[in-house]
Amino acid sequence: MPDTVDLVVARPEGLYCPPGDFYIDPWRPAARAVITHTHSDHARIGHAHYLAHTDSAGTLRTRLGADIHLQTLAYGEAIEHHGVRLSLHPAGHVLGSAQVRLEHGGRVWVASGDYKTEADGTCTPFEPVPCDTFITESTFGLPIYRWPTQAVLFAEIDAWWRANAEAGRASVLFCYAFGKAQRILHGVDASIGPIVVHGAVEPLNAVYRAAGVALPRTLRATDADVDAALLKRALVLAPPSAQGTPWMKRFGNYADAFASGWMQLRGTRRRRGVDRGFVMSDHADWPGLQQAIAGTGAERVFVTHGSVQVMMRWLTENGLDAQGFKTEYGDEDDQETPAAAPAAEEEAK
Template identity: 55%
Template sequence: MSVLQFTDKGIYCAAGDFYIDPWQPVERAVITHAHSDHARWGNRHYLCHHDSVPLLRLRLGADISVQGLPYGETINYNGVTISLHPAGHIIGSAQVRVQQGNETWVVSGDYKVENDGLSGQFEPVPCQVFITESTFGLPIYNWQPQAIIFSEIREWITENQRAGKNSVLLAYSLGKAQRLLYNLKDAGIRFLAHGAIAIPHEVLLAQGYPLPPVQRITPDTPKADLKDSLIIAPPSAAGTPWMRRFNPYALGICSGWMQVRGHMRRRNADAGFALSDHADWSGLLQSVKATGAEKVFTTHGFSSAFARYLTENGIPATEVKTEFGNEDEESTINETGDAANTETPQQDS
């Protein structure tokens, strides 16, 4: 029997009797990261990287049963050894290494290979079988170095200031927003944020992360505070009455989907920045090869195309259908800045 199996509840280890990122409630869940499509409400017990613990409590409830584990430390479930390893996706994200006897499988979760300075550096983990995401598994998706993208964002903000416009950037509330704040903290601007971003930001500040101060936007926020500021909001805020208070403003979107210009036009944005917290095509190939895996399973995204390419190039690969979310999905956000459904918070791209 395989170390891991694909079931209707998620990726399952029968010998250890646990699931990895299950999409239905189970007894024991090993969680790769705190995004809502991977960390769902209703499991009896959660295991995750210790930096994800406060994020899981924020999103799933303070009373959940959760255990944190440092990178590289092992834990044993019924003779199966589990360890977590850096994924570089968001704060606390991890790959899950599962070893039974002489066989090792690794579940990537979501990952990126460029170090954003905040989420850690992705580390390939040697294994016989690698289960990898393939969100951007097409050759068209190749990211510029993030230093170039952040320089473009700073220039865009300056141009908006000269034109007398406020700058509003749409970015997912957990991961992308913190990456923006961390890498723009020395730009000499004030940061204002939607409540969906300000709330996890406060949690991470309390954990000691080197993030700049953020002013939460409320109905009482003075117009004067918007001047020479960067306003960060989740994508679900676009086109809502909440945005009217920023007129006149320029709208920018930070997402890997902005690599294809048509996406920016369809979203009625003034600017698009191809900044993603997922590996691009070359990053995916680099990571798969670095594991030395003899077999690869591809999940969510362009999984079929990526599996076909790997197989044609000498690495046996199979697409696996999962219930992990699409990158343009978000929960509904109300005007006060709170999630209308706290069990389905924002996801990423």
């Protein structure tokens, strides 16, 4: 195959590597799928063979089935397939998240998957990988998105929880069950009170603990030692889908909040119908995206999802060859607040 052929192209099934004959995070069934991480928009059921980072094995099998045909690699470990040298490198998004480095015919491409650049203690931090061509996400690719530091974020969450506990109210924090929930557990001050988690969260906590991530003790709402008095002091972590369901009635007069990058926007908290919003995302913010792209040294950049046109314009203005891939990637934050993206575009104007 001539070296003029791009190492990654868009096909109806997903992002395809022609010389290697495999896909990266395909959204339709494929014979060989390299998975950057196990959020549902990137890791889908139905592929014949999966390749992912070792730390993704637990969540992949939990979500897609114990019997999937799965091969794993450690970070930096390389294999060769049809002449393409492939290795995985830390993306800092969630446990096991990886950038995919492809080398063939003297060219190096890197597909980022989803990533963030600030270390959070629950997964291996992002590392820039030098390459000629970089494929980046752009979920929060607008200048208005700038995240608070870990220290500031958790000081805010702890203060909210502490005040509610002193007032005798449960603190219900809605967050994505995989990644964000474990990041909150790792970062909060567990001495404030007990922590109760939804049934969708606890199996993923077990995967993180098995990988060596330190998480405090968590309870299920149905545990025998969980009573009304305990719940009045508790931090409760639940997925957004639990909001407004009968499961919530047990918490009585509770305070609620939502953790999402979209909370950066005015009006998002009101649309979610919660008392408080915490600006928290497992994706890079605008400065983080710029930092990550610059760190690769790439002269050519493809943008996959998010604020694609805005990011492409910024890249072009900075002298890079910028193009877009049309993909079917959504995002856990997109699913949480589907109306937020148009609002963000308006606020950026």
